[in-house]
Amino acid sequence: xxxxALTGMQSGLQTCEACxxxxxxxxxxxxxxxxxCAAETVFRKPASLQRTWAYxxxxxxxxxxxxxxxxxxxxxxxxSESDTILQGVVLLWSPTGWPLSLIVLVASIMIPSAKIVAxxxxxVTVKRGSIRNSGQRVRLFRLVGLIGRWSMVDVFVDAFTxxxxxxxxxxxxxxxxxxxxxxxVVVFTMLAVxxxxxxxxxxxxxxxxxxxx
Numbered sequence: 001x002x003x004x005a006l007t008g009m010q011s012g013l014q015t016c017e018a019c020x021x022x023x024x025x026x027x028x029x030x031x032x033x034x035x036x037c038a039a040e041t042v043f044r045k046p047a048s049l050q051r052t053w054a055y056x057x058x059x060x061x062x063x064x065x066x067x068x069x070x071x072x073x074x075x076x077x078x079x080s081e082s083d084t085i086l087q088g089v090v091l092l093w094s095p096t097g098w099p100l101s102l103i104v105l106v107a108s109i110m111i112p113s114a115k116i117v118a119x120x121x122x123x124v125t126v127k128r129g130s131i132r133n134s135g136q137r138v139r140l141f142r143l144v145g146l147i148g149r150w151s152m153v154d155v156f157v158d159a160f161t162x163x164x165x166x167x168x169x170x171x172x173x174x175x176x177x178x179x180x181x182x183x184x185v186v187v188f189t190m191l192a193v194x195x196x197x198x199x200x201x202x203x204x205x206x207x208x209x210x211x212x213x
Contacts, residue, residue, distance in 0.1 A: 002039065004068035006201045007201075014041040045197040049123060052195040056119050062181045063112060069178030082176055085109060107150050115189045118144050122196065128202040137201050148186075 013022050016034035023041060027030025032041045070082030081093065085108050092101035118140055125137060 009043045014043055016041050030134070044199060045195065047129075048195060048197040048200060049127065052119065052123060052192045055192035055195055056116060056123070059112075059185050059192065060063065060116055060160045062184040062188065063116065064179055066112075066181035066185050069181060070176040071178040071182060073174050073176045075174070084178060085182070094194075111147060111150065112189060115144050115148050115193075119189070119192050119196065126200045131205045134201050134205055140200055141196065141198050141201075142192050148190055148193060 012024050014025055014032060015022055016037065016039050018039040019034060021034055023032065023035055025041065033039070035140045038040050045190075065084055070084050071088065073080055073082045085104070088100050089105045092098075092104060094101075122137055122141055146170045
């Protein structure tokens with residue numbers, strides 16, 4: 001194998017996830033410490049696929065009640081009314097409130113489901129040892145990690161609404177059970193992203209290059 005074909009792991013180099021420094025662990029250890037920030041470094045995250053699948057399945061399970069159960073309960077003199085996320089999108093839609101309605105729709109319904117589908121795609125392709133579109137898959141992973149944090153916007157909106165709209169005994173707003181499931185979806189998807197090792201995407205290509213040399 002030529003020197004240009006060697007990967008970082010084949011060269012004995014580890015990347016620090018905290019500061020990005022490349023370093024070489026003491027031989028023959030497989031784990032080391034970053035000389036810059038003292039963070040633990042490994043060639044590959046242990047049980048990355050298993051842990052990512054576990055978090056992703058938990059997120060998918062919580063996603064169903066998060067959209068079916070109410071997230072806010074409004075109490076007035078006329079009675080109580082509970083709204084789901086989709087009902088909130090419909091109620092917010094107006095000539096002046098449509099931007100907020102779109103934000104809630106994208107951040108609370110489209111982004112969480114897209115993250116689950118994208119991470120499942122990455123896991124399946126890595127498990128199958130696919131060597132196609134490796135660069136695009138890495139960019140997809142980075143995009144998921146970048147936009148995923150904005151999924152919490154609906155939780156923040158509901159929390160602020162419940163805190164501000166307290167005009168008892170005339171009117172009050174309280175969070176409902178659906179909000180807990182939605183927060184769980186966001187947390188589990190973030191944990192899935194953190195557990196996934198994107199270096200696994202390149203391993204099949206490196207193995208194939210090693211066989212061809």
